[in-house]
Amino acid sequence: MAFEFFSRLSQQFSQLFEKADDYNVKINVGKNPNAKEFYAHSNVLKARCPYFKRVLSQDWAEKKNNMINFTKPNISPIVFEMIIKYIYTGILDLKNQAVSDILDLLVASDELLIEELVTFGQNYLIENRTEKDPNTRTSKNEYNFNLIYRGSRDGFDINNIRSKCNGQDADDYNVKVNVGKNPNTKEFYAHTNILRARSPYFKRALSQNWAEKKNNMINFTKPNISSIVFEMIIK
Numbered sequence: 001m002a003f004e005f006f007s008r009l010s011q012q013f014s015q016l017f018e019k020a021d022d023y024n025v026k027i028n029v030g031k032n033p034n035a036k037e038f039y040a041h042s043n044v045l046k047a048r049c050p051y052f053k054r055v056l057s058q059d060w061a062e063k064k065n066n067m068i069n070f071t072k073p074n075i076s077p078i079v080f081e082m083i084i085k086y087i088y089t090g091i092l093d094l095k096n097q098a099v100s101d102i103l104d105l106l107v108a109s110d111e112l113l114i115e116e117l118v119t120f121g122q123n124y125l126i127e128n129r130t131e132k133d134p135n136t137r138t139s140k141n142e143y144n145f146n147l148i149y150r151g152s153r154d155g156f157d158i159n160n161i162r163s164k165c166n167g168q169d170a171d172d173y174n175v176k177v178n179v180g181k182n183p184n185t186k187e188f189y190a191h192t193n194i195l196r197a198r199s200p201y202f203k204r205a206l207s208q209n210w211a212e213k214k215n216n217m218i219n220f221t222k223p224n225i226s227s228i229v230f231e232m233i234i235k
Contacts, residue, residue, distance in 0.1 A: 024042050029079075
């Protein structure tokens with residue numbers, strides 16, 4: 001019979017992160033005046049993070065005085081501290097974190113290839129934050145959450161995303177796109193402002209009124225694109 005002592009293991013790795021003096025990796029995150037240095041062990045990073053496993057194995061980072069140096073100006077100190085604690089201890093505490101920081105955590109976790117954090121963070125926002133914070137009320141369903149997440153990843157903050165969407169929710173689409181040929185046709189519904197912001201083709205077509213409009217619904221027909229392919233594109 002096997003016994004598991006994960007709690008003690010997490011505790012000891014937490015001490016390793018906080019008190020060790022044999023670090024061999026320095027990670028500079030954020031931008032001045034909000035920049036910070038973190039120190040870590042290459043073996044722990046390799047074991048716990050696919051991104052660091054790849055870059056450390058291929059010697060992508062600068063090495064100076066036996067210290068491997070990384071610079072990640074696009075990740076804030078608050079977010080990276082959550083990530084490095086997760087890497088060392090397996091613990092992530094989002095209870096008192098701002099929604100914007102959790103969205104930034106998802107973006108950073110995606111960049112660092114930490115799938116577990118991306119999945120957990122998405123579920124956390126959808127299940128726990130929608131009623132407590134007005135900024136995430138649009139994330140009550142997966143469609144709206146993915147919209148916010150993609151926008152955050154592409155550099156929009158929550159207010160900018162709302163501006164792009166004109167406050168639209170998933171039940172007030174104003175574009176219908178018919179794709180495929182019989183018997184494999186399918187209808188997709190979308191918002192004009194999202195299509196304009198994310199697709200140069202739709203930006204041009206919607207600006208120049210190429211499409212038919214009926215009952216306040218703009219209609220596109222794309223028989224040359226299969227429903228499977230368009231579903232990937234619209235997502």
